[in-house]
Amino acid sequence: MGQQVFQHTLSNGLVLLAERMEHVRSAAINFLVPAGCANDPDGQFGVGSVLADLITRGAGDRDSRELSLALDGLGVDRDESVGVYNMRFWGSTLARNVPAALTIYADVLRRPHLPADELEPVQSLAVQDIEALEDAPQAKVMLELRKRYYPPPLNKDRRGTIEDVEALTIGAVKVHHARLFRPNGTILSVAGNVEWERLKAQVEELFGDWKPGADPDLAPTERTPESGHIPKETAQTHIAIAYPSVPVTHPDYYAARAADGVLSGGMSARLFTEVREKRGLCYSVGVRHETFKDRGTIIGYAGTGADRAQQTLDVTMAELRKLKDGVSDDEILRVKAGLKSSLIMQEESTSSRAGSIASDWYHLGRVRSFDEVQAAIDGLTAGMVVDHLARFPVRGTTLVTIGPAPLTMPE
Amino acid sequence: MGQQVFQHTLSNGLVLLAERMEHVRSAAINFLVPAGCANDPDGQFGVGSVLADLITRGAGDRDSRELSLALDGLGVDRDESVGVYNMRFWGSTLARNVPAALTIYADVLRRPHLPADELEPVQSLAVQDIEALEDAPQAKVMLELRKRYYPPPLNKDRRGTIEDVEALTIGAVKVHHARLFRPNGTILSVAGNVEWERLKAQVEELFGDWKPGADPDLAPTERTPESGHIPKETAQTHIAIAYPSVPVTHPDYYAARAADGVLSGGMSARLFTEVREKRGLCYSVGVRHETFKDRGTIIGYAGTGADRAQQTLDVTMAELRKLKDGVSDDEILRVKAGLKSSLIMQEESTSSRAGSIASDWYHLGRVRSFDEVQAAIDGLTAGMVVDHLARFPVRGTTLVTIGPAPLTMPE
Numbered sequence: 001m002g003q004q005v006f007q008h009t010l011s012n013g014l015v016l017l018a019e020r021m022e023h024v025r026s027a028a029i030n031f032l033v034p035a036g037c038a039n040d041p042d043g044q045f046g047v048g049s050v051l052a053d054l055i056t057r058g059a060g061d062r063d064s065r066e067l068s069l070a071l072d073g074l075g076v077d078r079d080e081s082v083g084v085y086n087m088r089f090w091g092s093t094l095a096r097n098v099p100a101a102l103t104i105y106a107d108v109l110r111r112p113h114l115p116a117d118e119l120e121p122v123q124s125l126a127v128q129d130i131e132a133l134e135d136a137p138q139a140k141v142m143l144e145l146r147k148r149y150y151p152p153p154l155n156k157d158r159r160g161t162i163e164d165v166e167a168l169t170i171g172a173v174k175v176h177h178a179r180l181f182r183p184n185g186t187i188l189s190v191a192g193n194v195e196w197e198r199l200k201a202q203v204e205e206l207f208g209d210w211k212p213g214a215d216p217d218l219a220p221t222e223r224t225p226e227s228g229h230i231p232k233e234t235a236q237t238h239i240a241i242a243y244p245s246v247p248v249t250h251p252d253y254y255a256a257r258a259a260d261g262v263l264s265g266g267m268s269a270r271l272f273t274e275v276r277e278k279r280g281l282c283y284s285v286g287v288r289h290e291t292f293k294d295r296g297t298i299i300g301y302a303g304t305g306a307d308r309a310q311q312t313l314d315v316t317m318a319e320l321r322k323l324k325d326g327v328s329d330d331e332i333l334r335v336k337a338g339l340k341s342s343l344i345m346q347e348e349s350t351s352s353r354a355g356s357i358a359s360d361w362y363h364l365g366r367v368r369s370f371d372e373v374q375a376a377i378d379g380l381t382a383g384m385v386v387d388h389l390a391r392f393p394v395r396g397t398t399l400v401t402i403g404p405a406p407l408t409m410p411e
Numbered sequence: 412m413g414q415q416v417f418q419h420t421l422s423n424g425l426v427l428l429a430e431r432m433e434h435v436r437s438a439a440i441n442f443l444v445p446a447g448c449a450n451d452p453d454g455q456f457g458v459g460s461v462l463a464d465l466i467t468r469g470a471g472d473r474d475s476r477e478l479s480l481a482l483d484g485l486g487v488d489r490d491e492s493v494g495v496y497n498m499r500f501w502g503s504t505l506a507r508n509v510p511a512a513l514t515i516y517a518d519v520l521r522r523p524h525l526p527a528d529e530l531e532p533v534q535s536l537a538v539q540d541i542e543a544l545e546d547a548p549q550a551k552v553m554l555e556l557r558k559r560y561y562p563p564p565l566n567k568d569r570r571g572t573i574e575d576v577e578a579l580t581i582g583a584v585k586v587h588h589a590r591l592f593r594p595n596g597t598i599l600s601v602a603g604n605v606e607w608e609r610l611k612a613q614v615e616e617l618f619g620d621w622k623p624g625a626d627p628d629l630a631p632t633e634r635t636p637e638s639g640h641i642p643k644e645t646a647q648t649h650i651a652i653a654y655p656s657v658p659v660t661h662p663d664y665y666a667a668r669a670a671d672g673v674l675s676g677g678m679s680a681r682l683f684t685e686v687r688e689k690r691g692l693c694y695s696v697g698v699r700h701e702t703f704k705d706r707g708t709i710i711g712y713a714g715t716g717a718d719r720a721q722q723t724l725d726v727t728m729a730e731l732r733k734l735k736d737g738v739s740d741d742e743i744l745r746v747k748a749g750l751k752s753s754l755i756m757q758e759e760s761t762s763s764r765a766g767s768i769a770s771d772w773y774h775l776g777r778v779r780s781f782d783e784v785q786a787a788i789d790g791l792t793a794g795m796v797v798d799h800l801a802r803f804p805v806r807g808t809t810l811v812t813i814g815p816a817p818l819t820m821p822e
Contacts, residue, residue, distance in 0.1 A: 023434035024759050025755050025758070025759070026752075026755055026756050026759055056678070057688070064688070065679065065684070068677070068678040068679035068684075069679045069741065069745060071677075071678065071679075072676075072677035072678060072679045072680075072745045072748065072749060073744060073745050073748050074748060074752075075748035075749050075751060075752025075753075076752070077749075077752065077753065077756075078678070092752075092756065093752055094751075094752055094755060118688075120691065121687075121688065121689060121690060121691025122691065123691070124691030124692075125687065125691045125693070125694055128647075128691075128693060128694065128715065128716055129694060131646050131647065131716060132646065132647055132694075132714065133646075134645070134646035134647075135548050135549070135645050135646050135647050135649075135714075136547075137546050138546070234545070234546050235542050235543065235544075235545035235546050236539075236542065236543055236545075236546050238546075265483075266479070266482075266483035267467070267479040267482065267483060267489070268476065268479035268480045268482075268483045269483075273476070273479075276532075276536065277468070277475070277529075277532065278532060279532060280531065280532025280533065280534070280535030280536045280539075281535075282536070282539060283536055283539065283540060283543075303543065303546075304539065305539055305542055330480065333484060334480060334483045334484050337483065337484050337485060337486035338483060338486050338488075340486060340505075341437075341485075341486025341487070341488065341503075341504055341505055342486075342488065344436050344437055344505060345437050345488075345503065347436070348435050348436070348437055348759070348760075348761070349759075349760070350759070
């Protein structure tokens with residue numbers, strides 16, 4: 001059962017990717033449009049999120065209700081979300097409904113009505129989304145970490161600010177759409193039981209005459225990350241940390257992933273063993289790797305009672321720093337087993353595959369084959385992880401906390 | 412591609428189920444053990460959760476660390492959770508690793524060490540799990556709703572109470588295991604690329620000599636549900652409601668599912684349209700059907716700013732009550748498309764299938780075929796939904812809220 005991946009670039013720059021999976025009946029559709037919140041202008045923070053909600057409220061020949069009914073009638077499970085660089089439109093349905101769904105998505109992306117009379121309920125929802133963060137300290141601490149760790153515009157939050165969202169006009173939302181929605185930089189990926197030639201022809205028909213637009217300059221500025229504490233009478237202290245790693249484009253990428261596997265991948269991983277199992281400090285502790293094209297970051301979180309918070313941070317940082325002193329062959333074997341097992345799970349899911357091929361193309365300009373990823377995992381050694389950590393040690397860690405009292409980063 | 416489901420009951424009562432999925436490389440293992448929190452004795456609320464954590468800390472020939480390493484080395488992604496009637500042990504890995512994983516699970520279920528020196532960290536984690544609810548008002552309001560709506564012992568929460576968890580002894584945990592872990596009432600389901608005869612032989616070998624135990628009496632008592640308000644200075648008011656429906660064993664079951672589909676299934680569903688789209692009252696609003704063997708319930712949740720909370724409840728209740736006045740054919744078509752689409756997604760996932768066949772056996776004593784479920788969905792009509800609502804109207808709704816001020820259930 002060989003992997004069947006297809007790619008085609010339209011003359012206007014839109015990239016179409018497909019992975020044919022013959023033994024499934026479902027298919028997943030995934031659009032990445034270069035309209036993430038990094039593009040939200042000053043004074044309009046949150047405009048991307050408002051656009052992402054308003055954009056499905058009528059498009060082409062259908063009003064808001066007809067559009068929802070049409071997608072629901074095709075059994076499309078869908079979601080629109082705003083990332084830093086991209087806005088994502090995701091839908092999952094039966095493979096035979098893909099052509100009809102794509103026709104609707106072409107209207108949504110290219111011919112949305114953006115109705116003035118629906119702006120107010122959309123603004124109201126967007127404001128509530130910001131207010132709801134006060135009841136979700138774990139989500140809030142991660143947002144506050146990103147705000148302080150990343151340089152602008154990478155540090156913007158999709159939710160924006162209450163002030164900016166309330167001040168938005170329908171004109172501003174329409175300008176935002178016209179400026180950013182364009183075929184160049186847009187990636188459409190489809191995974192499932194689809195026919196490539198027919199899909200390609202339909203996408204040419206739906207998107208071939210879409211006019212390219214200018215790419216805005218989103219080069220990150222220079223900035224020094226800042227730690228911080230947000231005082232709040234929460235039951236737990238919510239701890240978030242970040243420090244630099246390598247991006248997915250870097251030769252050290254798999255070694256970096258293995259390093260966080262040793263720390264957090266599986267129940268026998270070091271952080272779980274030391275923080276959770278042995279000391280009972282908290283259930284939720286872990287680190288994960290996050291990548292942009294030009295930079296990678298290790299992001300960590302732990303939530304624990306205020307009386308144990310400093311100890312939790314101390315033990316966590318000690319484990320992170322100790323990693324460079326050595327990793328055992330057993331640990332690497334375990335990490336490889338986990339990575340391979342999750343690779344195979346992903347191979348079997350149309351949603352995972354549609355997401356992966358789009359993400360690969362976005363970051364690398366190509367799709368990694370299973371064989372390539374498998375070979376990279378197979379080739380991992382304890383030495384590679386230690387060498388990587390010698391080049392990219394844990395340093396300059398940014399710490400952000402929400403809770404009754406601030407913590408001290410251990411020396 | 413016909414569906415291949417196998418079943419075998421061991422002489423001690425353990426039920427083995429398997430679904431063979433030839434085109435995948437993964438497999439999922441799912442044990443339901445009749446040791447849910449309904450069994451937690453007075454004065455020991457939370458003992459089931461403590462047992463579920465402690466039970467993987469060494470079993471058979473392996474100590475805690477060796478056991479974690481062994482499962483991680485097989486690439487098993489796993490989770491242990493405590494429900495009302497059952498404790499669930501779930502693991503997902505490569506099909507070829509299933510025999511090795513089952514050998515380990517047989518040790519975990521039958522020969523856990525339950526080490527005294529690990530009780531304290533486990534208690535500490537369990538206490539934190541309870542404390543963490545204070546920072547998660549959405550989770551807390553659902554727990555408080557269940558506590559007030561269901562009769563004992565269905566209304567117990569797996570987390571238990573801080574007082575009881577702190578007072579637990581290792582002796583009590585061992586007694587709890589010895590009393591409840593037994594083959595009769597246990598269901599093991601496996602889905603993926605597995606060979607039935609070999610699987611059956613291995614399960615006979617691993618579990619055939621397990622001695623049956625007594626089934627405790629868990630018959631629910633009589634009780635009248637009570638509404639309530641928990642005052643808290645949250646940013647949002649968290650609203651939870653419940654009222655009786657039919658269980659999965661009832662002839663009206665699919666009509667009941669279609670009724671909540673009309674309300675909450677898809678973006679054009681009534682609650683989303685009226686509460687979210689038109690009025691912008693809140694993002695998260697919805698109802699879902701929850702079933703035990705003997706009773707079904709509609710559970711609803713909405714979270715919104717305090718100034719909009721009463722209006723949100725009023726609009727939601729009006730929509731729920733209006734449903735009996737009629738459902739359009741278009742709405743039923745849309746609901747059928749959504750149900751069929753999600754049925755097909757489930758067919759393609761080993762984890763979903765392992766969960767579904769075990770749940771079917773637990774509730775119905777048999778596994779529903781895709782054809783049966785598909786025929787039931789195809790057979791749905793608007794008339795069936797309205798007839799169902801005439802027999803089971805919205806009444807006696809229990810309302811529980813967390814927020815700055817209580818709400819009034821509309822007449």
